[in-house]
Amino acid sequence: MVYADLVIHSAQMMATLRGFSEGPACGTDMSEIGIIEDGAVAIQDGKITAVGTTEEVRADGWIGPDTKLINASGKVVTPGFVDPHTHVLYAGSRENELSLKLKGVPYLEILKQGGGILSTVQSTKQASDEEIKAQTSRRLRTMLSMGTTTAEAKSGYGLMLDEELRALRLIHELDQEQAVDLVPTFMGAHAVPPGYNEERFTNYIVDEMLPQIAAEGLAEFCDVFCEPGVFSLESSERILLKAKDLNLKLKMHADELASAGGAELAAKLGVISADHLLQASDEGIAALARKGVIAVLLPATSFNLAKNSYARAREMVQAGVPLALATDSNPGSSPTESMPLVLTIACLYLRLTPEEALTAATINAAHAIDRADQVGSLEVGKQGDVLILDIPNLNYLPYHFGNNPVEMVIKRGKVAWSI
Numbered sequence: 001m002v003y004a005d006l007v008i009h010s011a012q013m014m015a016t017l018r019g020f021s022e023g024p025a026c027g028t029d030m031s032e033i034g035i036i037e038d039g040a041v042a043i044q045d046g047k048i049t050a051v052g053t054t055e056e057v058r059a060d061g062w063i064g065p066d067t068k069l070i071n072a073s074g075k076v077v078t079p080g081f082v083d084p085h086t087h088v089l090y091a092g093s094r095e096n097e098l099s100l101k102l103k104g105v106p107y108l109e110i111l112k113q114g115g116g117i118l119s120t121v122q123s124t125k126q127a128s129d130e131e132i133k134a135q136t137s138r139r140l141r142t143m144l145s146m147g148t149t150t151a152e153a154k155s156g157y158g159l160m161l162d163e164e165l166r167a168l169r170l171i172h173e174l175d176q177e178q179a180v181d182l183v184p185t186f187m188g189a190h191a192v193p194p195g196y197n198e199e200r201f202t203n204y205i206v207d208e209m210l211p212q213i214a215a216e217g218l219a220e221f222c223d224v225f226c227e228p229g230v231f232s233l234e235s236s237e238r239i240l241l242k243a244k245d246l247n248l249k250l251k252m253h254a255d256e257l258a259s260a261g262g263a264e265l266a267a268k269l270g271v272i273s274a275d276h277l278l279q280a281s282d283e284g285i286a287a288l289a290r291k292g293v294i295a296v297l298l299p300a301t302s303f304n305l306a307k308n309s310y311a312r313a314r315e316m317v318q319a320g321v322p323l324a325l326a327t328d329s330n331p332g333s334s335p336t337e338s339m340p341l342v343l344t345i346a347c348l349y350l351r352l353t354p355e356e357a358l359t360a361a362t363i364n365a366a367h368a369i370d371r372a373d374q375v376g377s378l379e380v381g382k383q384g385d386v387l388i389l390d391i392p393n394l395n396y397l398p399y400h401f402g403n404n405p406v407e408m409v410i411k412r413g414k415v416a417w418s419i
């Protein structure tokens with residue numbers, strides 16, 4: 001008999017998120033989080049081998065003489081959070097922009113003046129590989145401590161080919177060197193660098209960068225900041241069609257600051273996810289639903305931009321758009337690593353229920369980065385990525401905000417972080 005290496009048992013409430021590995025949950029299914037009371041999960045060789053009540057897992061014979069037992073009585077157990085939209089790799093910080101923001105200078109105006117994304121491009125370029133990795137590792141450690149076990153990581157603070165390749169290489173190295181699994185996205189189309197206009201830079205991305213990025217095999221997704229004043233619908237479409245030709249999977253920053261047909265383009269191109277979407281039109285939302293495009297909502301960004309403007313999440317759920325949640329972790333519009341904070345803002349301002357928010361932060365987030373076959377739910381065969389939350393019930397998760405509810409993080413069956 002093969003025994004489990006680890007069994008977590010007696011959970012007050014275990015949310016398995018089972019049943020949605022083939023396709024993301026949408027509509028009323030986003031509330032179906034597969035609760036087991038007195039729950040247990042067994043893990044062997046990094047993979048889940050059994051999920052059920054403590055009694056069932058015990059009766060199935062998974063507990064042997066060397067099995068490590070963790071008692072989760074009184075606690076909530078969930079899959080590790082998946083953060084499907086981050087710009088976590090960079091050097092430097094932008095706290096100087098706070099006073100500009102408080103004076104009302106718009107985000108894109110700061111960028112136009114050479115600040116914003118372009119200032120992080122400068123600070124990242126000036127930093128050594130070791131400095132970038134050290135600063136990013138600290139953020140990844142914070143993410144892990146707050147329950148994130150898998151995260152997407154975009155390039156985009158390089159902009160020129162060599163710097164973008166360096167960013168993607170560093171993401172790969174960090175993926176190997178620390179516990180959070182990273183999914184790499186090429187986002188050369190993050191801003192237009194000085195010395196270029198949009199058209200020339202789009203030509204450079206399409207003709208020179210993308211073929212080389214694809215040839216090196218360092219990126220799985222391609223993303224574009226599709227926004228009037230940054231990359232137009234036409235430029236975004238050219239870049240994403242080229243990326244698709246080169247077998248990259250597609251994502252889009254769409255309709256964040258202005259309603260400009262980003263959601264409609266995302267649906268037309270059949271991207272895996274369209275992200276931000278604060279200003280998505282009714283037609284855009286309907287088109288996302290028709291095409292099954294996942295809306296990755298970033299409410300911590302809305303909170304931090306401080307304009308009292310949030311994505312129309314309830315209308316999206318109603319229309320049948322599958323929702324995911326992410327931090328957007330970056331030095332400008334969302335300097336946070338905290339998925340628990342995102343869940344709180346999502347409940348209070350996107351008006352999601354705690355169940356919908358949990359679905360959006362786990363299994364639907366896994367779909368948004370094409371990892372739902374491996375993570376995002378507690379089901380047999382998936383990676384043993386499990387959180388023990390020191391809370392008595394699920395409502396408590398968004399309710400008690402500004403602190404860390406995570407007591408222990410299990411990554412591939414091993415304790416990766418604990419209080």
Ligand SMILES: N=CN[C@@H](CCC(=O)O)C(=O)O
Nearest residue numbers: 116117225328330331332333
């Ligand atoms: N909107 C574009 N990109 C990031 C912000 C990056 C930055 O400000 O450094 C975002 O998703 O919010």
Ligand SMILES: [Zn+2]
Nearest residue numbers: 085087253328
């Ligand atoms: Zn972003």
